[in-house]
Every structure is written in structure tokens, then in C-alpha cells.
Amino acid sequence: MATDPDRIQLRDIEGCFDGVIPPAIATSSAAGEPNVTHLSQLYVVDDGHVGVSNQFFGKTTTNLAENPHAAVLVTDSGTYDTYHLDLHYERTDTEGPLFEELKASIESISSLMQMEDVFALRGVDVYRVLAVRRIAVGAPPS
Amino acid sequence: MQWADLAQFLDSGVAMLGASADATGQPETFRIWGATAPEEGVVRVLVSADACRTFEQVGPGARMALLFTDIGTFRSLQVKGRALGEPRPPGPDEMACFRRYDELFSGALQGIGHPRRLATSIRPLAVYAVDVEVDQQFDQTPGPRAGLPA
Numbered sequence: 280m281a282t283d284p285d286r287i288q289l290r291d292i293e294g295c296f297d298g299v300i301p302p303a304i305a306t307s308s309a310a311g312e313p314n315v316t317h318l319s320q321l322y323v324v325d326d327g328h329v330g331v332s333n334q335f336f337g338k339t340t341t342n343l344a345e346n347p348h349a350a351v352l353v354t355d356s357g358t359y360d361t362y363h364l365d366l367h368y369e370r371t372d373t374e375g376p377l378f379e380e381l382k383a384s385i386e387s388i389s390s391l392m393q394m395e396d397v398f399a400l401r402g403v404d405v406y407r408v409l410a411v412r413r414i415a416v417g418a419p420p421s
Numbered sequence: 422m423q424w425a426d427l428a429q430f431l432d433s434g435v436a437m438l439g440a441s442a443d444a445t446g447q448p449e450t451f452r453i454w455g456a457t458a459p460e461e462g463v464v465r466v467l468v469s470a471d472a473c474r475t476f477e478q479v480g481p482g483a484r485m486a487l488l489f490t491d492i493g494t495f496r497s498l499q500v501k502g503r504a505l506g507e508p509r510p511p512g513p514d515e516m517a518c519f520r521r522y523d524e525l526f527s528g529a530l531q532g533i534g535h536p537r538r539l540a541t542s543i544r545p546l547a548v549y550a551v552d553v554e555v556d557q558q559f560d561q562t563p564g565p566r567a568g569l570p571a
Contacts, residue, residue: 300539303488305450307442313486315440315450315499316561337568338559346446352438359542363471365447414452414471415546 287362287411289323294357296323298388302353304331306342314338319388321353322381324405329364332381333371333402340404343368349406352414361414366406373402422498422558422571428458430489430498434525439468440486441475449474453487454545455515455522464500464553467511467519469545476549479504485553488561492529497561498571500553508549515550 295302298320305315316339322330329351333340343349347368354361372378382400422430437453451472457465466487468475479485483504490497511519527540558571 300535303438303450305440305442305448305486307440307446307448309446311442311444311446312484312501313440313442313448314501315438315486315488317438317488317490317497334563348442348445348447350440350448350450352450352452354539354543359539361452361543363450414469 287413289326289329289408289411292355292360292362292411293323294355295353295362296321296329297356298384299356300354302351304339305350305352306339307346307348308342309345314342318351319385321351322377322384322403324377327408328369329366329406329408330372330377330381331404331406332385332400333404334385334400343404363412363414365409365412367409369405369407371402371404377405378403424458424461427464427498427500427558430491431456431458431464432521432525433491434522434529436488436490436492436526436529437466437522438488438490439466439472439475440488441472441479441483443474443478447474451475452543452545454526454548455518456487456489457518459552462555463505464502464555465515466551466553467515467522467545467548468508468551470547470549471545476508479551480507481505485551487553490561492533495563497563499559499561500555501557501559502553502555505552505554508551511548511550515548519548 349366351364455467560571
């Protein structure tokens, strides 16, 4: 990511990446049909990339093959601030350090939920972060 | 899912999210803070006013995806369809829906161990009402049926 001091950096929103509050990811087919689904967790790969565990993303995976754009809505478990991330899909890792790290994390989460079979990790989708926008929320109902 | 069952599901404090995509294929995802099924085949959603890209391009015929999830059981349903009109400010009935959803979803979050502050922190500042004519339903519950028609 660029070094614009006003730009929100991934390292400044660490509570978005601990899996406490499940994020959601949106993709779109080439024909413009959107799709949205929950994630178990979003991971920081480096200052400009995030990773998403691919467990059962049938439509998400199909859409990314046609259109690499994606968007994530994620809430920081420490501050409860919500962020919208514009992403560009780059690759899927099915082995290597990132895959092994996420596999261990997923197995831990799924064991706690007693859903080990359901949450088997298939790969780690890696995205370049294009933009991070804080969502304005929190007013009382009127 | 039968329409009556869907209407009941929408009124049970489920988590609500939506998505749209612009002409370049860039999607946007946003919170929904209340939804009803005012007639067979139509879902009315209260979309967070922060979904600026969505409001720029959603009008009659625009495709939208809506995700409804029971946060206690993970039962999840995604519906897709076309917007029936332009987003509009909520009327009295829709603000009543907003407040009812606020109570139900806040209770659901507290039911799984989150503090009430979470609901008040993620509640949209304002919402716009959008009617969506539903033409597809998908079971989004984690497991072997995920993504199949509901």
C-alpha cells in the first residue's frame, strides 16, 4: 500500500484480524451478479495484502475466476469500529507457511465449534488491499 | 424456503448483510438493519446509508444479494434479486422495523456473549429502504449444502 499518512494501515486495525467478529466478503460475477458470504477470519499477510481461508466458497471462487474484485466488511473486536476493504484477488496458496499457519488456526476454531469436518481448509486466498474505509456508525435509533 | 418461513426468519434477529456491484465489477458489502417481506417475492431491506457506491448505482433492475444468518445456529440464507425502485428514506413503519430489529439483533449478539455496546457500535447512522424482487434463494449454512438452492 502507499505511504499516505492519512491512509488507514492494516497494522492500525489489528482487532479486525482476530476472528472474534466474523467478517463478510462480497464478490461479483462478470455479468454483475453480486454474492456475499461470511468469513471465519481475515488475516494480515503483509502491509498490503490480506488472506482469506477458503473453506466452502463455491460462488466466491467462481466469481473470482471471472472478476478479481472483492470487498470485505470487518469489525475491530477491540474498538468495534467497522471497515470496508476494497480488494483485488491475486492467488490461492494451498501449501507453504501461510497455509500451514491458517490451517492450525482454522482447526483450533472449528474444534471449539465442534465443526472440524465442515471447516476443513482448502486454500488461502490472497488479496491486494486497494482501499480501506472506516464506516460511520453508532447513532441511537431515531 | 417458503415465503412465510422467510418472513419469520427476517423477524428473528438474524444478522443481515447485503452486496451490490458497480459497472466496473467492483462489489460493495454493507449492513442491513432490518428487513421485512411485505408481499410474496419481495424483501424490503433497510440499507446502511454508508453504502455510498450502492446508492450511486442501485435503481430499478439493479442486482443485489442479501444474506441473513442466525448467529446462534449459523443457519444462513442468501437471496438474490432486482431492486424494484430507487432507495428512499424510511417511513414510520420502516423506522419501527429499524427499532424492532435493533432490539432483536442486540439481544442475539448478547445471547452469544457480546456486550450490548457491539450492537450500538455497528448500528448504521441512517438507513434507506430498498425493495428487492427475489428470484433466487441459496442455503448458505456452513456444510455440504452451502451454496445450493434453498
